[in-house]
Amino acid sequence: LGASTRLYAEEDPLRILGSLSLRPTVTNSSSAWLVQFYSSWCGHCIQYSSTWKALAQDVQDWQQAMGVAVLDCAQEENFDVCKEYGIKFYPTFKVSHMTHSPDREIRSIRQLMVNVLQNHTRLDRPDHCPPLDPYSSGQLLPLLGQRSDHYTAIIVEDPDSYVGREVILDLLQFSGVEVKRALSSDRPLVDALHVTALPTVHLLHPNGTHTHLHVQKRLRFFFSSLLRTLPGVQRRSRSSSSSSFNAHTGALSDTHSPEPWRDMDRSRVYTADLESALHYVLRVELATHDALEGEELKIFKDFVTLVAKLYPGRASVVKLMETLSDWLLSLPLQRIPYQAVLDLVDNKMRIAGVFLGAELRWVGCQGSKPGLRGYPCALWTLFHVLTVQHEATPTALDNTGLEGAAPVLQVMRRYIRTFFGCEECGRHFDQAAAGHLEQVKSNEEQILWLWNQHNQVNYRLAGSLSDDPLFPKASWPSPSLCASCHEEKNGIHVWNQDQVLSFLRRHYGASNLSPQYAL
């Protein structure tokens, strides 16, 4: 492994360059590049790497206009190229041939990126960089009342504000909405749109009507999130996605004809999804194993016990899981044929009050087309529910052998690694859990760890082939689900973790389970 992989990994939302890739990347590119030259032995570079990763995350969606990259000058193969680029001190970053010292906050580097792009726009603008200069009332007022095939968002702001340009770049990869900025000094526009607070977004709808966009907080993140979730606004897929889960389920789902759309509420959790996930685990995923023995059998037993003790859904399902758990624990066998598990699951269905539907019925997890969402979505949901339920009933796992720290995460980690059909997902999840799970000491931390880890996966997969355009992967919960979860510090989006925790307890709590559409 090269030294660069120690500070930056392939999963980070940036490009790791070397002597061979630097020049072709930055010269033959349709986008501009911000490259940090660092040295893996320099202490300051090591500390600085978390800032750089946070920056890359923050501007991940600007990639088509400007990408973020790193190059390790401590690697022998890179000595010459670093010399050629005149790198004398580490870290140094270069954007469009200009050299900058990196002792800056994320916000100021981001503003520098905007300035460079805006100047580029006038000279040799990167192919995909949208116009960043303000529009005038003369250009914008004629749009009012006109029909169109997309939304137009007009951000009115003070001249020194960067929000408009940042939101324009945040929406770069989305179709269905065009973002333009205008200045508060443009009186005819401000008067015509009745602007009273800044910055503000005025939204021109495709049908010709126009309104102010209501936001709880006038922050970049709120504006961008709301615009991304307008009806019909979609992320353009990245063609070069590295991995996608639907490659594994596609064959299965493509054989099914599309089902009628089920109306659903994104603020609810549906038992139909949770039960479909359990059905999939027991009758589909497990069926790929002829028999369970050794470590696999132990992991399966633990999974069933966990669900039997913590599942907050219908009593009939809890009863089935309890029966299965008791049966597995009472068997002296070291090896259980899968057929025996299936017989029990199916036969028990005939007994009154013990039941697990034998059908996949996705509601909160339905995808806009076959092969998207479904099982992996419902499995995440199930484990989030179990973390919340474990906190609500902390003694439920007493005397089950699952009393240690973070039991839900431990079982999830082993289940995903051993049984989950997407091997690569299992490997990623295992890597994330390795070395981190022992830091999870309380039930609250268990809830938050899973939430945070799920968001890391969302960031990595945004725009990939498994990203459903109707449910684009993004930081979750969105401002419309939980406004108080979001804050801004020094211009950077930050989570209010107390609010996130309260939200997760509510959202994944037993009282938020909807029985609608359950079999």
Ligand code: FAD
């Ligand atoms: P999902 O990401 O499945 O989310 C389901 C629901 O959970 C969302 O609709 C939302 O209501 C809620 N939610 C979203 N984010 C959060 C959060 N941070 N905290 C709490 N709730 C949230 N696919 C790959 O291509 N590569 C991978 O490496 C990969 N790893 C995976 C690892 C695990 C453990 C699992 C269970 C799945 C993995 N997948 C992976 C599948 C992928 O994460 C998605 O599940 C799948 O693409 C379906 O996405 P979705 O849009 O339905 O939303």
